[in-house]
Amino acid sequence: MGLFSSKKDGLIAIDISATGVKLLELSEVRSGYALQSMAVVPLPRDAIVENTVIDSMAVSQALLDAVEAAKPSARRVVISVSGNAVIIKVIQVPTTTEFDLESQIDFEADKHVPYDIDDVYLDFQILGPDPEEPDQMDVVLVACKREIVDDYQLVLSEAGLETKCVDCAVFALENAAEIMGILDDDVVVESFEEDEGQAIALVNIGANLVNVNIIKNGQMAFVRDQFYGGENLTEEIQKEHGLSYQAAEDLKKTSFSDVHPEAVERFYVGLTSELVRSLDFYAANHGESPVRQIYLMGGGALIPDIATEIEQRLGINAEVVNPFDKIKVNKKKFDMDELNRMGAMMMVPVGLAVRSFDA
Ligand SMILES: Nc1ncnc2c1ncn2[C@@H]1O[C@H](COP(=O)(O)OP(=O)(O)OP(=O)(O)O)[C@@H](O)[C@H]1O
Numbered sequence: 001m002g003l004f005s006s007k008k009d010g011l012i013a014i015d016i017s018a019t020g021v022k023l024l025e026l027s028e029v030r031s032g033y034a035l036q037s038m039a040v041v042p043l044p045r046d047a048i049v050e051n052t053v054i055d056s057m058a059v060s061q062a063l064l065d066a067v068e069a070a071k072p073s074a075r076r077v078v079i080s081v082s083g084n085a086v087i088i089k090v091i092q093v094p095t096t097t098e099f100d101l102e103s104q105i106d107f108e109a110d111k112h113v114p115y116d117i118d119d120v121y122l123d124f125q126i127l128g129p130d131p132e133e134p135d136q137m138d139v140v141l142v143a144c145k146r147e148i149v150d151d152y153q154l155v156l157s158e159a160g161l162e163t164k165c166v167d168c169a170v171f172a173l174e175n176a177a178e179i180m181g182i183l184d185d186d187v188v189v190e191s192f193e194e195d196e197g198q199a200i201a202l203v204n205i206g207a208n209l210v211n212v213n214i215i216k217n218g219q220m221a222f223v224r225d226q227f228y229g230g231e232n233l234t235e236e237i238q239k240e241h242g243l244s245y246q247a248a249e250d251l252k253k254t255s256f257s258d259v260h261p262e263a264v265e266r267f268y269v270g271l272t273s274e275l276v277r278s279l280d281f282y283a284a285n286h287g288e289s290p291v292r293q294i295y296l297m298g299g300g301a302l303i304p305d306i307a308t309e310i311e312q313r314l315g316i317n318a319e320v321v322n323p324f325d326k327i328k329v330n331k332k333k334f335d336m337d338e339l340n341r342m343g344a345m346m347m348v349p350v351g352l353a354v355r356s357f358d359a
């Protein structure tokens with residue numbers, strides 16, 4: 001299996017998470033990308049807990065249902081990992097070639113990864129020379145727990161799918177953001193004063209995880225997965241309204257205006273403090289380029305008015321993104337309104353699918 005490798009024609013993206021399975025397939029067209037097939041299938045609660053597949057029957061059935069619904073043209077897949085399955089660090093190593101680093105990466109990783117190196121899949125990407133130390137270079141190191149990837153691979157194979165590539169959710173977000181043009185320098189510059197640092201944050205609010213990727217001058221500067229998400233709001237609603245989990249989920253998604261403001265307030269206080277923590281970590285090393293713009297995505301970004309709330313609470317511009325703004329869609333085959341409604345939630349699968357075309 002070509003873990004994190006780049007040449008992978010004809011792959012479909014599959015994002016397996018606690019709440020469901022998302023499948024998405026793109027094709028390359030002259031203007032960029034076109035949507036080929038897509039399906040979102042919910043998983044029963046606790047089928048996957050903290051990345052561990054508990055109910056493999058339920059997960060492979062959901063995968064089969066997704067394939068049945070989407071009818072993708074391929075059975076080879078690129079999947080994502082996040083949260084406690086993966087450690088991502090920007091490390092400094094003595095300047096060398098990619099080829100040489102390949103043979104030294106175990107040694108370097110051993111200093112930074114708190115697991116036995118034999119228990120993880122490793123990958124790296126050279127960012128460039130370290131601005132402070134000329135004989136060192138910055139490298140993104142990725143270590144992914146083998147047992148988690150192997151478990152996913154097994155349920156995928158039970159559904160007739162072959163795992164060809166594994167990517168990190170935070171990297172997928174960056175790739176999706178790139179095709180949307182939100183990483184382009186001129187777009188970023190527009191809203192800033194000249195000579196200000198140009199940092200933006202991609203914030204993916206899932207059910208249990210918030211993936212944060214801060215990009216400074218077009219390059220990844222900080223990544224972090226935090227344990228917080230839409231489910232915290234569901235729990236606040238359960239408490240405030242005395243509802244079951246499912247009833248609270250339904251209320252949140254279909255009648256948000258009926259949700260007690262206290263529950264919403266507590267959710268935002270928690271979310272803001274998580275985000276501030278990441279922004280502070282980032283600022284400790286990159287104080288000269290503060291984050292000027294937050295792009296919100298993930299199912300949590302579908303909460304009505306979330307961008308305004310974040311903007312007011314953090315004092316940073318915020319906007320919810322929709323990848324289908326930039327993807328060609330056959331309106332006879334897909335319901336455009338539905339795609340636009342849930343677009344923000346599909347950023348990870350879009351980014352995974354995009355990467356499968358990298359040369
Ligand atoms: N219309 C909506 N309004 C508010 N919240 C929503 C809406 N649709 C989905 N959500 C919430 O978004 C979350 C799911 O988002 P997403 O699919 O991005 O997460 P996930 O990938 O399953 O989870 P994770 O990334 O944490 O493993 C759930 O908490 C869900 O309740």
Ligand SMILES: [Mg+2]
Pocket residue numbers: 017206207348
């Ligand atoms: Mg997710």
